[in-house]
Amino acid sequence: MHIVVPIKQTPDTTATLTVDASGRISWGDAPLIVNPWDEFAIEESLRLKEKFGGKVTVITMGPESAKEALKQAVAMGCDEAILLHDPAFEGSDTVVTATILAAAIRKLGAVDLVFMGKESVDGNSAQVPPALARRLGWPLLAYVGKIREIDPAGRTIVVERILEEGRQVVRAPLPAVLSAMQMNEPRYPSFMGIRKAARMQIPVWTAADLGLTPEQVGAAASAARWPSVFAPPKQEIQCEFIQGESPEEIARILVDRLLAEKVL
Ligand SMILES: Cc1cc2nc3c(=O)[nH]c(=O)nc-3n(C[C@H](O)[C@H](O)[C@H](O)COP(=O)(O)OP(=O)(O)OC[C@H]3O[C@@H](n4cnc5c(N)ncnc54)[C@H](O)[C@@H]3O)c2cc1C
Structure with a gap:
């Protein structure tokens, strides 16, 4: 099997986003990591390779520094890595990102599966997997929590999708695009x-x-624009610790306070 894992280099999950008065966005000096959701896709792809043979190719669209993310994926066991980089890519929105990824996947030739993270921890749109599936004309199996079976010869895959209401079992033909939950x-x-x-x-x-x-x-092809970016107004929160002789008394004071504030 040839599995392609598109990954994104993102700031560490503990990083804080700041927006200055001119609308410039910064993640500060936060270390850059492989998007954590993509690590689940890498791991699952490596397990499939170990079971069925073949190779795992990892790709990313990003700056030169994104090679570090690719190297981490190779260090985990991926076989090949490709950076998609061009100054013209700057300003690409999610749909154009999918166009670029789709072109790279087509250039790779025979691919059985594309395995992505469910979303990035910085952009958070979760739009790239469906847009990529649409561009490739392949089925999308999003929010996958488990691969039940793959039949490389019969060209089918059966997965469990994690939904708010429960789990959904889906069968699809290969090649397909999958997005990974914590699996x-x-x-x-x-x-x-x-x-x-x-x-x-x-x-x-x-x-x-x-x-x-x-x-x-790039921006020329992208429909989405960021006309302004601003930090949400700071909320003034006062914190009060209710004191009392017993839990009952503390509860009574709390209820009185909530009634007085018209919360109850
Ligand atoms: C108007 C506009 C301008 C933008 N300009 C820039 C810019 O100049 N530079 C810039 O870096 N970003 C830019 N972005 C953001 C960039 O387009 C998005 O970060 C990117 O499309 C991914 O979207 P997302 O982070 O919401 O990913 P999601 O859809 O949440 O990610 C889901 C999965 O898709 C895959 N994926 C996402 N992004 C990539 C990628 N780049 N390479 C490989 N796989 C990926 C990963 O598997 C990921 O887990 C811009 C966005 C907009 C709307």
Whole structure:
């Protein structure tokens, strides 16, 4: 099986976003990591490779520094890595991001499965997986919590999707696009993997390599715009610890206070 895992390099989940008066967004000096949801997709893809053979290719659209995220995926066990980078990609919205990823996946040739994270922890739109499936014309199985079975010869996959109401079992033909929920315990990079990643020359594919014109990518092609970005107004919160001789008394004072504030 050939599995492609598109990953995004994101700020650490503990990072705080700030917006200054001119609308400039910053994550400060937060370390950059592989989007945590993508780690579940990497782990599951590696397990499928171990079971069925084949290879796992990891791709990302991002700046040169995103090679570090690709190297972490290689250190975990992915076989090949490709960076999609071109100044023309700047300003791409989620649909254009999907266009670029789809072009790269087509260029890779025979692919059985695309495995993504359910969303990024910075953009948080969860739009890229459905947009990518649409671009490729493949079925989308989003929010996958478990792969029940894969039949590479019969070209079918059966998964459990995690919904608010419960779980849904879905069967689809391959190739398909999957997005991962928390479905496993991602492995740590191995020593051999780290050495392989350190030596690896990661190819960089530009818009021209993907057969895309400058008009098809970046801000020029993107319908979504960010006309203004601002921080939400600060909320003034006063905290009061209710004191009392007993839990009953504290509860009575709390109820009186909630009634007085018209909360109850
Ligand atoms: C108007 C506008 C301008 C923007 N300009 C820029 C810009 O200049 N530079 C910039 O970096 N971003 C820019 N973005 C954000 C960028 O387009 C989104 O971050 C990107 O499309 C992914 O969306 P998301 O983070 O919501 O991902 P989600 O849809 O939440 O991510 C779901 C999954 O998709 C995959 N995925 C997401 N992004 C990538 C990626 N880049 N490569 C590979 N796989 C991926 C991962 O598997 C991820 O788990 C812009 C967005 C808008 C709307």
